[in-house]
Amino acid sequence: MTAPPSGLAPVHIAGERVTLRPYRLDEVDSFVALVSAPDGGTRLAPGASFAWPLGAPPPQDLRGRVEASGRFVQSLLELAIEADGQFAGSIQARNPLPCFPPGVFMIGIAVAPERRGRGVSRQAVALLATHLFLQEGAERVEMPTDVENVPMRTVAERLGFVMEGVLRSLMPMGSGRRDHCMYALTRDDWEKNRDRWTFPS
Numbered sequence: 001m002t003a004p005p006s007g008l009a010p011v012h013i014a015g016e017r018v019t020l021r022p023y024r025l026d027e028v029d030s031f032v033a034l035v036s037a038p039d040g041g042t043r044l045a046p047g048a049s050f051a052w053p054l055g056a057p058p059p060q061d062l063r064g065r066v067e068a069s070g071r072f073v074q075s076l077l078e079l080a081i082e083a084d085g086q087f088a089g090s091i092q093a094r095n096p097l098p099c100f101p102p103g104v105f106m107i108g109i110a111v112a113p114e115r116r117g118r119g120v121s122r123q124a125v126a127l128l129a130t131h132l133f134l135q136e137g138a139e140r141v142e143m144p145t146d147v148e149n150v151p152m153r154t155v156a157e158r159l160g161f162v163m164e165g166v167l168r169s170l171m172p173m174g175s176g177r178r179d180h181c182m183y184a185l186t187r188d189d190w191e192k193n194r195d196r197w198t199f200p201s
Contacts, residue, residue, distance in 0.1 A: 010070030011079060013131055016199055018123040020079040020091060020131075022070030027080060030087050032062050034110050072136075081111065081124045088115040091124050093132055093141075103139035105132050109152075122155045123199045129159070129185060130194065139187050144170070144180040156183040160193030 013020040023031060069078040075096040081089040089111035095104060107128055111121050125143065132138035143161055145152040157163070161183035169177040185193075 011077065011131065012070070013079075013127045015123050015127050017083055018088070018120055018127065018199075019082040020124060020127050021082060023066040023078070023080045025066065027087055028063050028066050031066050031080075031090060034090060034112060035062065079128070081109075081120060083115055083118070083120045088112055088120050089124070091128055093128055093136075095136075103137055104142065105136065105138050105140070106142045106144070107132075108143075116151065119199050121152065122158060125155060126159055126194075126197050126199075129190065133187055133190050141185045141190075143183045143185075145183065146171070147179045147181050153181060153183070159185065159197060160189050161185045162189065 010022045011020065012022070065076070065078050068076075069080065071077065072093075072095075075094055077093040079091050080087060081091055089109065091107065091109045094100075094106045094108070100106070107125060109121055109124060111124075129138075129141050132141055143152075143156055144167060145156065147166060153163075162185070164182045164184055167180045167182055170180040171178045
């Protein structure tokens with residue numbers, strides 16, 4: 001991971017209870033523990049375990065992601081999720097050109113187990129999607145998730161993401177390859193839904 005270009009203000013987005021911000025260096029261990037956990041920071045089906053598609057990155061690469069967080073570097077924007085003043089997880093946006101068409105971004109999120117079920121994921125996804133549409137020229141924001149990850153599917157549907165189909169055998173896991181649902185929010189979808197977004201207090 002290379003350092004972000006100098007002179008660019010880092011992304012910092014404050015919501016009602018949730019803030020998306022660059023990582024602090026003292027949070028490296030928290031980040032590594034989250035993304036290296038057996039569930040990869042997500043809710044997996046019983047018996048399933050997470051496996052890095054290209055193999056687990058070395059610790060120095062994960063530290064590099066923390067150091068570069070807050071700006072798009074090599075098509076990745078990595079942000080810490082802070083809820084009620086405490087570290088709660090990680091959220092990313094990717095737009096790897098030329099793999100993606102212009103204006104298409106993908107969101108990934110990992111939330112600490114003790115913070116799940118409290119509306120943190122929903123507000124974090126809403127904040128980042130809004131940033132992508134307002135500041136990054138997004139026309140479509142994708143959010144794939146495991147077919148059995150009911151909490152994340154609920155997050156997507158409550159925000160107005162549309163389930164467009166199932167990507168079969170997409171993600172390698174410890175127990176084999178898993179099917180994922182492809183959810184997407186277009187600019188028109190976002191315009192229609194954003195004024196109705198509410199979050200638990």
